[in-house]
Amino acid sequence: MRRSWPWWAALVLLSALAFGLGSYQNDVYRKLLLWITLALGYNFLFGIAGQVAFSHFSFYGLGAYSVVIGITYLGWPLPLALLASMVFCVAVAWAVAYPSTRLEGFYLALATLAFAQLFIVVLNEGGQITGGTGGLANYRLPDVGGYRIQGPAYTVVIVALMLFTFAVLWRLDRSHFGRACRAARDNPEAAAAMGVDVRRTRILAYTITSTLAGLAGMVYAFVDNTVNPSIFGLENVFLLLFMIIIGGIGRAAGAVVGAVLLFLLPFVLSPWIGHHHALVFGWVMVLVVLFQPKGLMGLWDQAQHWGRKQSPQPAVQGPTHG
Amino acid sequence: MNDFFELVVGATASGCIYGLVALSYLLITRPTGIINFAVGEWAMMAAFAGVVMLNDWNWPYPVGMAIMVVMMFALGWLTERLTVRPLVEKGAPPLAPILSLLGMLVVFRESISIGFGPDPQPVPAAFGFGRLELGWLAGSYQSFFTIALTLTVFAAAWFFFERTLHGKSFEAVAIDRRAAAWMGIHLGRVTAISFAMGAVVAGVAGVLAAPNVSAHYLMGMPLAIQGFTALVIGGVGRVEGALLGGLILAFVEQMTVRYAPVPPGLAMGVPLLLLILFLLVRPKGLLTAREGRT
Numbered sequence: 001m002r003r004s005w006p007w008w009a010a011l012v013l014l015s016a017l018a019f020g021l022g023s024y025q026n027d028v029y030r031k032l033l034l035w036i037t038l039a040l041g042y043n044f045l046f047g048i049a050g051q052v053a054f055s056h057f058s059f060y061g062l063g064a065y066s067v068v069i070g071i072t073y074l075g076w077p078l079p080l081a082l083l084a085s086m087v088f089c090v091a092v093a094w095a096v097a098y099p100s101t102r103l104e105g106f107y108l109a110l111a112t113l114a115f116a117q118l119f120i121v122v123l124n125e126g127g128q129i130t131g132g133t134g135g136l137a138n139y140r141l142p143d144v145g146g147y148r149i150q151g152p153a154y155t156v157v158i159v160a161l162m163l164f165t166f167a168v169l170w171r172l173d174r175s176h177f178g179r180a181c182r183a184a185r186d187n188p189e190a191a192a193a194m195g196v197d198v199r200r201t202r203i204l205a206y207t208i209t210s211t212l213a214g215l216a217g218m219v220y221a222f223v224d225n226t227v228n229p230s231i232f233g234l235e236n237v238f239l240l241l242f243m244i245i246i247g248g249i250g251r252a253a254g255a256v257v258g259a260v261l262l263f264l265l266p267f268v269l270s271p272w273i274g275h276h277h278a279l280v281f282g283w284v285m286v287l288v289v290l291f292q293p294k295g296l297m298g299l300w301d302q303a304q305h306w307g308r309k310q311s312p313q314p315a316v317q318g319p320t321h322g
Numbered sequence: 323m324n325d326f327f328e329l330v331v332g333a334t335a336s337g338c339i340y341g342l343v344a345l346s347y348l349l350i351t352r353p354t355g356i357i358n359f360a361v362g363e364w365a366m367m368a369a370f371a372g373v374v375m376l377n378d379w380n381w382p383y384p385v386g387m388a389i390m391v392v393m394m395f396a397l398g399w400l401t402e403r404l405t406v407r408p409l410v411e412k413g414a415p416p417l418a419p420i421l422s423l424l425g426m427l428v429v430f431r432e433s434i435s436i437g438f439g440p441d442p443q444p445v446p447a448a449f450g451f452g453r454l455e456l457g458w459l460a461g462s463y464q465s466f467f468t469i470a471l472t473l474t475v476f477a478a479a480w481f482f483f484e485r486t487l488h489g490k491s492f493e494a495v496a497i498d499r500r501a502a503a504w505m506g507i508h509l510g511r512v513t514a515i516s517f518a519m520g521a522v523v524a525g526v527a528g529v530l531a532a533p534n535v536s537a538h539y540l541m542g543m544p545l546a547i548q549g550f551t552a553l554v555i556g557g558v559g560r561v562e563g564a565l566l567g568g569l570i571l572a573f574v575e576q577m578t579v580r581y582a583p584v585p586p587g588l589a590m591g592v593p594l595l596l597l598i599l600f601l602l603v604r605p606k607g608l609l610t611a612r613e614g615r616t
């Protein structure tokens with residue numbers, strides 16, 4: 001990467017924040033970072049590659065479960081378990097993508113929805129290996145080089161994960177591959193005519209983003225030191241979808257804004273509405289789709305546009321956003 | 323052997339419910355191309371209408387059913403008017419209505435969860451919880467009632483599409499929207515009616531399913547998934563496909579639970595495998611749409 005200093009600066013700043021927070025705030029901060037990581041990946045898959053997939057949280061769960069099963073049930077050392085989980089995630093993602101990207105439109109949504117539900121069934125019925133409905137607990141992150149990573153130090157790992165995901169997707173978005181993804185989303189026939197292998201692009205986009213979700217899952221496994229089926233169900237996929245749509249679909253900044261907002265809103269709203277924030281999210285989602293399809297980032301654009309109009313330069317006549 | 327025939331009646335009844343949910347999807351997706359995942363929530367809301375009218379207020383069953391139908395018609399109409407029509411008129415991408423309907427799905431579910439609490443609530447069966455034996459075929463009253471009512475609904479849907487001019491106009495929109503509009507068919511009205519009828523059919527499924535599973539704010543999603551599995555099996559092209567798909571799904575499901583040597587939890591995965599299999603091998607379903615006649 002040619003200019004890597006902004007990434008290092010972000011790593012230092014976001015990590016420094018972790019050391020200033022108490023243990024409860026650290027926990028909230030870690031989960032916020034993980035949601036941002038997931039939203040970034042989902043934004044690429046859904047917003048940029050245009051694939052309506054409901055399987056993102058399944059891969060998050062696949063990563064988390066496979067690394068835990070690796071270190072406990074199989075008794076592998078941590079690096080081997082991480083590597084094996086990674087390979088496993090890639091293999092499953094490819095196995096799902098290869099047949100299902102042949103399906104047009106909403107059939108992909110149905111196939112991934114079925115996969116997501118099937119994953120939960122397997123987790124619930126996995127007996128000793130997956131711990132059934134109760135999931136797995138009573139494990140912890142093995143020491144790395146004789147040092148036990150915990151507290152704010154582990155938050156640094158998550159900051160690095162988030163920035164790594166961001167950097168990978170940022171580069172991809174601006175590469176030939178990113179343009180191929182957008183082309184395949186907007187007009188597959190035209191993209192194919194321009195020499196884009198649409199099928200291959202779709203498979204790659206699905207496999208990469210799903211594997212990144214799996215990687216986030218591996219890190220998540222040691223945040224609460226427990227994994228159970230209810231975390232990886234459909235509810236959270238919906239929340240993820242709401243995040244990127246409310247934030248502004250197809251834009252990394254939108255995914256970050258949406259994730260931060262929807263993750264933190266329940267904390268702010270709970271004194272008034274208790275646990276019913278999902279109702280608010282549902283309405284906001286409907287209103288955004290109806291009136292501001294570009295999400296909060298679209299509002300931001302409009303605000304900037306409006307700011308320019310106020311300035312003395314002659315305003316350009318043309319269609320406004322939204 | 324008796325056990326087997328009892329299973330047949332039970333499976334047919336559940337298959338009918340899946341078929342109704344599939345029909346609800348089909349009524350909406352045929353003319354509009356929109357997959358409305360909220361049909362499960364419509365069924366759930368109708369089940370709660372059943373709780374209030376049939377259980378709490380003890381109204382007679384036909385009265386409750388009639389009011390439920392009117393309510394669901396209005397709900398479907400309003401859903402289309404408020405969350406789909408503005409997007410279609412703006413020329414939004416085809417994904418937009420699906421997303422706004424997903425938002426409505428959450429709104430419907432959370433509203434019911436606030437209004438009725440998280441506990442399951444009873445809905446009475448049409449003729450009580452008796453048992454009927456017709457020769458070898460035996461099952462609960464509710465099973466036979468479900469089968470009879472479903473056949474009526476499907477017969478009505480078939481009659482509408484095959485024998486009435488309005489039904490033909492739906493079919494025309496399904497085949498070619500633009501050509502249909504040029505022929506003077508009011509696209510907005512067709513869309514609105516398809517949503518309203520979809521909601522009514524989903525509502526009937528909800529009220530029929532509720533006595534067995536109890537009305538619960540989370541009952542929608544499983545119904546929605548079983549419904550579209552049935553739709554994928556049967557194919558979106560034909561009304562009969564929805565019923566056929568529902569029956570196949572229910573029989574596979576119940577036969578696995580009853581006879582296959584797998585734990586019942588894993589048997590829940592069988593319909594999902596069936597869905598994946600059909601998507602991969604025959605995504606157009608068993609029954610394909612008729613070719614447009616020249």
